[in-house]
Amino acid sequence: MADVDPSTPQPFYIALISIHGLIRGREPELGKDADTGGQITYVLELARALAQHPKVGRVDLLTRQVFDARISPDYAAPEEELGPNCRIIRLPCGPRRYLRKESLWPHLDGYADNVLRHFRAIGRLPDVVHSHYADAGLVGTRLSRLLGVMHAHTGHSLGRVKRERLLEKGLSEEVIESRYNISQRIEAEEIAIGNAAFVVTSTHQEVDEQYAAYDDYQPRRMVVIPPGVDLSRFHPPGRMAFHPPIREKLRRFLREPNRPMILALARADERKNLATLVRAFGESPRLRALANLVIVAGQRVDIQSMDRGTREVLTRLLLLMDRYDLYGKLALPKEHEADDVPDLYQLAAKSRGVFVNPALTEPFGLTLIEAAASGVPLVATNDGGPNEIIANCKNGLLIDPLDVAGMQSALVDALSHRLQWRRWSRSGVQGAHKHYSWQGHVEKYLRVMEQALKREESRKFPSQITRKYSLPTADRLLVCDIDNTLIGDRKGLCALLNILVEGGDKVGFGVATGRNLKGTLAVLKEWNVPVPDFMITSVGSVIHYRQGMVEDTGWAKHIDYRWDREGVLEAMAELPGLRPQPKEEQGPHKISYFVDSEKVPTKKKILQYLRKRDLHARVIFSHQEFLDLLPLRASKGLAITHLAIKWGLPLERILVAGDSGNDEEMLKENMLGLVVGNHHSELDHLQGQPRIYFAEEPHAWGILEGINHYHFLGNIRIPEEEQGRDD
Numbered sequence: 001m002a003d004v005d006p007s008t009p010q011p012f013y014i015a016l017i018s019i020h021g022l023i024r025g026r027e028p029e030l031g032k033d034a035d036t037g038g039q040i041t042y043v044l045e046l047a048r049a050l051a052q053h054p055k056v057g058r059v060d061l062l063t064r065q066v067f068d069a070r071i072s073p074d075y076a077a078p079e080e081e082l083g084p085n086c087r088i089i090r091l092p093c094g095p096r097r098y099l100r101k102e103s104l105w106p107h108l109d110g111y112a113d114n115v116l117r118h119f120r121a122i123g124r125l126p127d128v129v130h131s132h133y134a135d136a137g138l139v140g141t142r143l144s145r146l147l148g149v150m151h152a153h154t155g156h157s158l159g160r161v162k163r164e165r166l167l168e169k170g171l172s173e174e175v176i177e178s179r180y181n182i183s184q185r186i187e188a189e190e191i192a193i194g195n196a197a198f199v200v201t202s203t204h205q206e207v208d209e210q211y212a213a214y215d216d217y218q219p220r221r222m223v224v225i226p227p228g229v230d231l232s233r234f235h236p237p238g239r240m241a242f243h244p245p246i247r248e249k250l251r252r253f254l255r256e257p258n259r260p261m262i263l264a265l266a267r268a269d270e271r272k273n274l275a276t277l278v279r280a281f282g283e284s285p286r287l288r289a290l291a292n293l294v295i296v297a298g299q300r301v302d303i304q305s306m307d308r309g310t311r312e313v314l315t316r317l318l319l320l321m322d323r324y325d326l327y328g329k330l331a332l333p334k335e336h337e338a339d340d341v342p343d344l345y346q347l348a349a350k351s352r353g354v355f356v357n358p359a360l361t362e363p364f365g366l367t368l369i370e371a372a373a374s375g376v377p378l379v380a381t382n383d384g385g386p387n388e389i390i391a392n393c394k395n396g397l398l399i400d401p402l403d404v405a406g407m408q409s410a411l412v413d414a415l416s417h418r419l420q421w422r423r424w425s426r427s428g429v430q431g432a433h434k435h436y437s438w439q440g441h442v443e444k445y446l447r448v449m450e451q452a453l454k455r456e457e458s459r460k461f462p463s464q465i466t467r468k469y470s471l472p473t474a475d476r477l478l479v480c481d482i483d484n485t486l487i488g489d490r491k492g493l494c495a496l497l498n499i500l501v502e503g504g505d506k507v508g509f510g511v512a513t514g515r516n517l518k519g520t521l522a523v524l525k526e527w528n529v530p531v532p533d534f535m536i537t538s539v540g541s542v543i544h545y546r547q548g549m550v551e552d553t554g555w556a557k558h559i560d561y562r563w564d565r566e567g568v569l570e571a572m573a574e575l576p577g578l579r580p581q582p583k584e585e586q587g588p589h590k591i592s593y594f595v596d597s598e599k600v601p602t603k604k605k606i607l608q609y610l611r612k613r614d615l616h617a618r619v620i621f622s623h624q625e626f627l628d629l630l631p632l633r634a635s636k637g638l639a640i641t642h643l644a645i646k647w648g649l650p651l652e653r654i655l656v657a658g659d660s661g662n663d664e665e666m667l668k669e670n671m672l673g674l675v676v677g678n679h680h681s682e683l684d685h686l687q688g689q690p691r692i693y694f695a696e697e698p699h700a701w702g703i704l705e706g707i708n709h710y711h712f713l714g715n716i717r718i719p720e721e722e723q724g725r726d727d
Helices: 038-051 105-122 133-147 159-168 173-180 182-195 204-213 245-251 274-282 285-290 308-323 340-350 366-373 385-393 404-416 418-435 438-458 482-486 490-506 517-526 553-559 565-572 603-611 636-647 661-667 681-686 699-709
Strands: 012-017 056-064 079-083 086-091 128-132 150-154 198-201 222-224 261-265 292-296 354-357 378-381 396-399 476-480 507-512 534-537 542-545 578-580 591-595 618-622 626-630 654-658 672-675 692-694
Touching: 012 038, 012 105, 012 133, 038 056, 038 079, 038 086, 038 128, 038 366, 038 438, 056 105, 086 105, 105 133, 105 553, 105 636, 128 133, 128 438, 133 150, 133 182, 150 182, 150 438, 159 173, 159 182, 159 204, 173 182, 198 204, 198 438, 204 222, 204 385, 245 340, 261 274, 261 340, 274 285, 274 292, 274 308, 274 404, 285 404, 292 340, 340 354, 340 366, 354 366, 354 404, 366 378, 366 385, 366 418, 378 385, 378 404, 385 396, 385 418, 396 404, 404 418, 476 482, 476 636, 476 699, 482 517, 482 654, 482 699, 490 507, 490 699, 507 636, 517 534, 534 636, 542 553, 542 636, 553 636, 565 591, 565 603, 603 618, 618 661, 636 654, 636 661, 654 661, 654 699, 661 672, 661 681, 672 681, 672 699
Parallel strands: 012 056, 012 128, 056 086, 128 150, 150 198, 198 222, 261 292, 261 354, 354 378, 378 396, 476 507, 476 654, 507 534, 654 672, 672 692
Antiparallel strands: 079 086, 534 542, 578 591, 591 626, 618 626
């Protein structure tokens, strides 16, 4: 990345994260499944609108990359241009095949790691990571804590509200949990709401009645910014005859197609409450005499091949059609194109019909704005967005979505009074254009973002830490053991720290130690060492990052393989020469002892002893007085390799420094090794290996000697390649 003048304000880089569903810029397949609806429109239009603002230099819309023969290959493309300075970035998230959002939870940590690599590849961190929905909220929280960047969040719909509405409809807690993983979703929402610097909502009602139900709700961090809508495609019909392609698809269903149209446009999702709408229509002779019902509920080829939730909703609608004998009065087309949507609104307006949104919960409702701009009056749920949209546009009625009689009455009222219908139609067009523009949305969004960035900066109190957090931008890493390596000589340490500061954000700095995190932070503070970019503690069994002391949970899951801590403890209790270290030195993936070197069995015998009992551990002796047992996959060296893969750094650009036996494994990895002059004799057998340099100087002076030996701060010299390339 080219150097920039720090005194010149740089255009913002904004990363939007929306993981589930199918996202593409060209002809988005809205309604293709339960996960591909209004949120897709929102994030696409938000990305384009932000990128058009002069204060914004780059917008990435990060989503999931999918390889699946059942869907378009468009969703496998790693990148797609949305416009100037704006692109969709697709990254792997779990299996290559398409998954519904409820199945993505186990794969979100891996997705966050892929986002980290994306940021490293472009050489820049975003100014804000803005997550959309609960799954992206977990990813945004993790990225924010790892990178120290600001996090914004938009929930779109909330799990607590959905659970209450589904309970009201008669579903049991067990069914809701098994179908929607609702408790996991609610916990993810709590985490995202608690972490975000600000939460973007669409309405005041959403804040006061929905977010307020969460434990981490903080009113001061809630910001109401109604979504903008691209209204260039939506306008009232003209006076000329109008025969769009979708009209013929509807006529296949309708005996009297010129009747007023009750139009619903929504995904086949339980939350959209379409079955109640069909009941209201089917049980009202007055409505059946006044109008036709048209429900456009996404795309379907074979209902039996669709996911369970969609399949159940569509099957229910068809059964209700049959129960109320609505043939000739109810249209339920199998498919529609994106270009059909404006035509549907115009057909409804031309027939003097009404647009209805009967959803159980509706955070906003983009279709309501589109319908209003097209001159179609509204009948909508008295939840979330519709409350404020109808208040602003003065173009319809609110209903209780579970009150069938109330829904019938509102629809009859909207269809029966011609003067009222005209007044609502005109008012809706005017109100949509007055209150809902993307330009206004982006202006307020950026004001809120800039204020939040200033608040975040003001909270960074002065301290001894003078090094910038370098891990996201570093192209090389220095990793040091602490005791008797990094510390031991204050003058040498001061000289080393000054060199690291001069290296800037291209040189990452970490420690790898047998100490636990608390002990690591204490000794670093005692020696006035800036908190490193990362800390590998407890002999490689735990990794923490400087930003917020966030633990690398992916590492913890990785090393848990074949680790039976209780079994190892029980077996080791039978061996002589061992005394457990204090409780604070033990860990979920670390068992530590003091040893009597004259009585304790050799490393080889301990391994044989454990293997015979089908127990598996890494056995590490150090200083002839300590013994640590770790999972097979845990060690300082393997932890560094994990970091290198995660952050996209070649091993030959990592310099590791140590002094004792518990450093041996990391020194023998395919990195640049350095043994300080005051090392323990248990490392002497490593002498002569080309990538392990034995310094003459002790402590930090020895680290500086090794840095010079490898030309580590310049063009790194790799010993086996002295006649080859310079990096």
